[in-house]
Amino acid sequence: MTTPPQNELFLINPCASYRLIDAIQNSFTGNPFPHALVTLAALTPVSYRVTFINKKIFWKKKDFSAGKLVAITCLTSAARHAYRLADRFRRAGSKVVLGGPHVSALPQEALQHADSVVIGEAESVWKDVLADFEAGRLKARYQGEPLEDFFSPVYDYYRRMEPAFLSRLGLHIDRGCKYRCDFCARISEWCRSIKMEQVLQLVERIKQAPRPFYLRKPFVVFRCDNIFSNPAYTKELFRKLAAFGVDWGANCSIDMCFDEEALRLAEESGCRVLLIGFETIHPHKYKKTSLRQVRSSEDYLTALGNLRRHRIGAVGSFIVGADEDGPADYLKLLWFLARARLWRSYLTLLTPFPGSRLFERLNAEGRIFSFNWTRYNFFNCVYKPKNMPVFSLYLWFYGVCLVSLLFSPQYITMYLVALFLYQLSYHFSYNFVSWLSR
Ligand code: SF4
The missing domain is CATH 3.80.30.20 (tm_1862 like domain)
Structure with a gap:
């Protein structure tokens, strides 16, 4: 018999920069989830219920609740949004860990919005973060050291992934x-x-x-x-x-x-x-x-x-x-x-x-x-x-x-297709209106 998960972990990839621009970009790129967070999910024991939140644009009040561990990764352009989310989760009573390139560069700034920051690559310290969260004594800083074989510990997780999800995620084969x-x-x-x-x-x-x-x-x-x-x-x-x-x-x-x-x-x-x-x-x-x-x-x-x-x-x-x-x-x-x-x-x-x-x-x-x-x-x-x-x-x-x-042949093709569709719709709507007014 499997025991139900005891803890809840939110892994958040915040919207970068202006959210509307992000939404438009996402519609073109298929919105791939960052490998850094997938890796954390892979290293998290089954006693956690893990929820991925990828570039969510609209947040409701009830999304922010107590008792969770919330890990947010952020690039520089996403930092403001990440900090806002972190503040709201902390006010609601959850613990927040921030990481990613921007946080590694400016940990002091990030610490104003988080309980902990992970500096550098997180694999080597993630187990400590979880243990300290469970014990209620998260440290302010965790210094991640790069691992030579960073992928083997998470390989099984990737291998068990749905092929469609893995295909969208792509393969990150080096660092x-x-x-x-x-x-x-x-x-x-x-x-x-x-x-x-x-x-x-x-x-x-x-x-x-x-x-x-x-x-x-x-x-x-x-x-x-x-x-x-x-x-x-x-x-x-x-x-x-x-x-x-x-x-x-x-x-x-x-x-x-x-x-x-x-x-x-x-x-x-x-x-x-x-x-x-x-x-x-x-x-x-x-x-x-x-x-x-x-x-x-x-x-x-x-x-x-x-x-x-x-x-x-x-x-x-x-x-x-x-x-x-x-x-x-x-x-x-x-x-x-x-x-x-x-x-x-x-x-x-x-x-x-x-x-x-x-x-x-x-x-x-x-x-x-x-x-x-x-x-x-x-x-x-x-x-x-x-x-x-x-x-x-x-x-x-x-x-x-x-x-x-x-x-750019790609843009020219897109433009010509759009022009063709416009002409087509114009032609049909014109004929349709003429037919109606006969
Ligand atoms: S070539 Fe290497 S160092 Fe230069 S921008 Fe690309 S990833 Fe960075």
């Missing part, structure tokens, strides 16, 4: 990144990958998920920061993946596009699309990115040509607002996008996230003028740019964003 970008606020810099056989077993599970009619094969999303962080491991994975008959997509750094063997193996294993962080079109000017082996935007075009030869689509992300860039550079960016033939491009404004070297530098120079974390969502300027007033930077940024849509 850390080999680069040290100035603007990146990662918790750990230590690169570690999960065991190959675990990845392959989970891919096998995802294959069992029902798939939409427009997909030829099961599609696996690798949600790691950079699938090419450990090239030897990645190539071995591609070799093994080739036998599985799946398509897949991932984030990767541009060095993979110059590695012929990696590209060939990626193509054979079913790689369909890679999201590449180009960051700037002037890699030689802006040295603090991951692009040391690339000298100019011409090298980017070569890299993209290599991808096309292997029938791999590319999505590119770029950052606007670096100190080194001015109006002429934004025009060059547009010219580059016109020639790059990317599926689509993501343009973001340079954002100094707490925990990044960029934040420390701009803060030390007294150039950050807004500490309203809700604005730290890649689309607001929160610091004084070097080469132009804030208003001009906004004009350039949104201007470049708008014009860049013209070079």
